[in-house]
Amino acid sequence: MIARIRAALKQLRRRAERQRLLARAIRRRRQITIVRDRTGGIGPRDLLVFTTLRNEAARLPYFLDYYRKIGIDHFLIVDNASTDGGSDFLAQQPDVSLWRTQASYKAARFGMDWLGWLLFRHGHGHWCLTVDPDEFLVYPHCDARPLRALTDWLESSGTRSFPAMLLDMYPDDALDAKPYAPGEDPFSIARWFDPANYTIRKNRTYDNLWIQGGPRSRTFFADDPLAGPALNKIPLVKWNRRYAYVSSTHMLLPRGLNRTYDEEGGEMASGCLLHAKFLSTFGAKATEELDRRQHYANSREYRAYQAGLMGRSRLWCAQSQEYRDWHQLEDLGLMSRGHWA
Amino acid sequence: MNVRGTLAPDAATWNARVPAAARNHNPVANNSGASDAVRLGVVMLCHAALDLAARMARIWASGGAVVMIHVDSKASKNDVAKMRSALADLDTVRFSHRIACTWGDMSLVHATQNAARQLLDEWPDTTHVYLASGACLPLRPVSELRAYLAQDPTADHIESVDAREGRWTAGGFDMERFLLWFPVDWRRRRILFDRLVQVQRRLRIRRRLPAGLSPHLGSQWWCLTASTLRAILDDPRRSTFEAFFRFSWIPDESYFQSLARIHSIRIENHSLTLAKFDPFGRPYLLYDDHLQLLAESRCFVARKIWADARGLYAHFPATTDAGDGRDAATQPDSSLMASVFDRAVARRRLGRPGLYMQSRFPAKDRENGKTSAPYAVFQGFSDLFPQFEDWLATRIDADVHGHLLGPGEVEFSGRPEVGPGALSTHPVLRDHDPQGFLSALIRITRRMQAFQFSPRDNQALNWFIVTDPNARLMVVTGAWVVPLLQSDMPFDDIRRVAAQLQRIELDQQTALRSVWVKAQVRSWDLSEFLDDPERALKTAVQMADPRAEPGEDLPVMRDVAGLPDFLRRLRNAGLHQRVTGLFHERSDSSKGGGLG
Structure with a gap:
């Protein structure tokens, strides 16, 4: 009986948290101002991408291209005070709606308040993919089937959310050895990844899995590997305006959305977000972001990066594997097709 | 009752109904006397994606089959009107009286009965009736299907597995489907459904089966001879059977399958439609990358095709005939296709031993293999x-x-x-x-x-x-x-x-x-x-x-x-x-x- 009451109280607390997050996102809608509004053209079945970014002009052409190819219909992007002209480029794209803000990224829960509002306003009833401009979704059969095939299948099997673990990709050389040119496939340079270096724990409050590890944990965070970033992400969700991302795209409320794994031994479908962060553009970014101190845990990540970069700017090791395709990631057990044959 | 006698083969009148284009499309039908003896009718159940269903109906009709379409009365008026106008030029496609259908419900059986009755009334010389859905894609030309049926024109092609012994279902109920009462919808009232089953099990409730009925289960998609189908529709005890199946679970997988056992002369216990189900009872979807597998399976019909699988819709129906007409009636073999889906089912249910990852995180002692190797x-x-x-x-x-x-x-x-x-x-x-x-x-x-x-x-x-x-x-x-x-x-x-x-x-x-x-x-x-x-x-x-x-x-x-x-x-x-x-x-x- 007491356990039940306790569980009910926890549930109430989670609901209160979700409502607080939603209220906050709605309140902060004033922080972002519309630059190009093309949301009127969003059709009822369209697949949407939600992104917040800053000074990512070099990455944008490939980013848009990649997601257009797998069938994204519309991009909703918040530009956080870019100064590199990326904003103009985005405003010219026919399938991009652009917002702009000068407000603090950190104070807006690392941009999630802004995206929370856009998801609330435009995401309801759509399959929404919330990614950073350096995250590229790989899902089962992505070489043969468009994303819509996946979302149709998820929907027909009653699934509302699709997990995709963040997979840090890196070059086999020093990070700045090969310069990255706009429009180029970042994974032609950053082709390597850690095949098995991941730890998993279950978070009992939100029921999500907490995945850590990867190359960052053995290099930048070698002294304190548990301070490394979380790699679990749930970027693709059939959105409802009652939903809210709690911490980046790592977990959601209501927490049923986080149960993307089977506990009876079977495998559910999952993908990977290939992370194209570790390119030649990284050093400059780390310096800039460090000055702004706008990132998670007082930019601890970037500080560790920079300290690490001075010593060894190489993430590659003899055990790194070269990326081939989604089949390879599935064989390694990093993702799974579940029963989507 | 034997209705076969009334069905004098009359190929000339039959072909007169088929559009000329379709007949030309149909080399086997024209040069093979055997397949002319088979006059195929198709009952098509549709509820969504009616534009695709219309295309499928056209494929059937132009292959020389007559088509009776049942559209769920819940479908939007606009879509139905479009479908009707898209098929208006086809004389051999008609629409049956529409009723509202619910998944796993007797309404699907009623819709099938109505449409079949109308089909047999409008085209009384039909010899075989194929039950298909709007998402069933004919993989081989209809003429090949007819040639195949003509090899043994008295056989009923219906999967029909004895519920007492066969574990046909994927983890669902077998005999209990018939012995318990299932008055509520499983999808919408899941909790009440489960409670009712529990209570009935505890009270040891057992329904009495109608005399002479032996419950059989099988795929919903069948191809019956007109005589068997007529016998089922005209059964004097039809109301008794219907009253019984109304409260059994998923009657569309058992009504015709059980009654065929009473009325059929000879049953080929298989379905000509390739349809696999996932562990949750949903039909598997087929995509463009399955094209090769589907072609090699030589199955006549496959479901369920993903609505945007343009490659499949463009490619099929495709003949398996090398050109000399000999292969036209080859036996379908879906084993390769089945093994692909069986592997997927195994992966979903058992997973890979010793794997812990974002979508497989087994609880203690549920691992199906704590580690992957010694x-x-x-x-x-x-x-x-x-x-x-x-x-x-x-x-x-x-x-x-x-x-x-x-x-x-x-x-x-x-x-x-x-x-x-x-x-x-x-x-x-x-x-x-x-x-x-x-x-x-x-x-x-x-x-x-x-x-x-x-x-x-x-x-x-x-x-x-x-x-x-x-x-x-x-x-x-x-x-x-x-x-x-x-x-x-x-x-x-x-x-x-x-x-x-x-x-x-x-x-x-x-x-x-x-x-x-x-x-x-x-x-x-x-x-x-x-x-x-x-x-x-x-x-x-x-x-x-x-x-x-x-x-x-x-x-x-x-x-x-x-x-x-x-x-x-x-x-x-x-x-x-x-x-x-x-x-x-x-x-x-x-x-x-x-x-x-």
Whole structure:
């Protein structure tokens, strides 16, 4: 009986948290101002991408291209005070709606308040993919089937959310050895990844899995590997305006959305977000972001990066594997097709 | 009742109904007299994606079949109007009276009955009726299907498995579908549904079956001869059967399947429609990348096609005929296709053993394989033989590691900076998820993994290893005393450390002696081991790798002189030895010379 009451109280607390997050996102809608509004053209079945970014002009052409190819219909992007002209480029794209803000990224829960509002306003009833401009979704059969095939299948099997673990990709050389040119496939340079270096724990409050590890944990965070970033992400969700991302795209409320794994031994479908962060553009970014101190845990990540970069700017090791395709990631057990044959 | 007599083959009038274009499209029908004897009618059940359904209807009609379409009355008026106008030019496509359909409900049976009745009334010379859905794609030309049916025109092609014996369903109810009452919808009122089943089971409620009815189950999609279908529709006890099936579960998988057993002359117990179901009872969707498999299956009809699978819609129907007409009636063989889906089902239900990842995180003891391959754990050996790791590496076919779970850096074989699969050597990261660490190491490596273990190491995996059938655990209990013997620590500290290690090992022993042990375990206490180290070592090595030949040269053993005396001192200092075995007494008498 007491356990039940306790569980009910926890549930109430989670609901209160979700409502607080939603209220906050709605309140902060004033922080972002519309630059190009093309949301009127969003059709009822369209697949949407939600992104917040800053000074990512070099990455944008490939980013848009990649997601257009797998069938994204519309991009909703918040530009956080870019100064590199990326904003103009985005405003010219026919399938991009652009917002702009000068407000603090950190104070807006690392941009999630802004995206929370856009998801609330435009995401309801759509399959929404919330990614950073350096995250590229790989899902089962992505070489043969468009994303819509996946979302149709998820929907027909009653699934509302699709997990995709963040997979840090890196070059086999020093990070700045090969310069990255706009429009180029970042994974032609950053082709390597850690095949098995991941730890998993279950978070009992939100029921999500907490995945850590990867190359960052053995290099930048070698002294304190548990301070490394979380790699679990749930970027693709059939959105409802009652939903809210709690911490980046790592977990959601209501927490049923986080149960993307089977506990009876079977495998559910999952993908990977290939992370194209570790390119030649990284050093400059780390310096800039460090000055702004706008990132998670007082930019601890970037500080560790920079300290690490001075010593060894190489993430590659003899055990790194070269990326081939989604089949390879599935064989390694990093993702799974579940029963989507 | 025999209606076959009324069906005088009259190919000329039949062909007059088929559009000229369709007849030309149909080489086999024209040059094969046999298939002319088959006049195919198709009952098509549609509820969504009506534009696609219209295309399918056109394929059937232009192949020379007559089509009766039932559209769910819940479909939007606009869509239905579009569908009607898209098919307006086809004389052989008609629409039946529309009723509202619910999944797994009697309404689907009624819709089928109505449409079949209308079809047989409007085209009384039909010989076969095929039940298809709007998402069923004919893979082979309709003429080939007709040629196939013509080979044995009296056979009914319907999957019909005895509910009493066949485990046809994927985990659902078999006989209980018919013996319990199912008044509520499973999809919408799941909790009430489950409660009702529980209550009926507890009250041992059993419905009485109508006399002569033997419940059979099978795929919803069938092809019956017109005579069988008429017999089912005109059955004088139809209302009795309907009243019975109305309260059984998913009657559209059992109504025709059971009644065909009563009325059919000969049943071919298979469905001509390739339709596989996932573990949750949903039909599998087919995509463009299945094209090759579908073509090779030579099935006549497949479902369910993803609405945007343009490649499939463009390619099929495609003839399997090499051109000479001989292959036109080849037998379908869906085994290859089935194995693809069966593998997917297995992956969803059982997963890959020893895999822990973002979408597979089994609860304790639900792993279906805690690890993916056999591995060997040597406990205490490295305390007795300082060079044991190197020695063992040359004796068995395995990657031999040091203390993987030791307090310091992870001792991977060869002591690299980064372990196999880029596993970190950082103990904090390992101890954050030791189970994931060990299972990942075993999954990512090709050879067997062997590692050293001792009570000084992280003990978090004791139960995991002991309950894992892949583990081969060789233990020398009390071996941790030997390094202490040579330690120059103050005796008081030694006593404290010994007490601690002994307690840890005793804890582990409770796991090793429990009834849950699934690992292969061989345990010696220190005195037993020292009785005949050579033989014990050989046993241990061959347990880890049965093909290994340890040879004669033992690794160098630590000096155990003075051990009985040391143990006596420990005992006198208040520490009862419970894991080293009976040492002092034997050493005093028989082995005194060897050890003392």
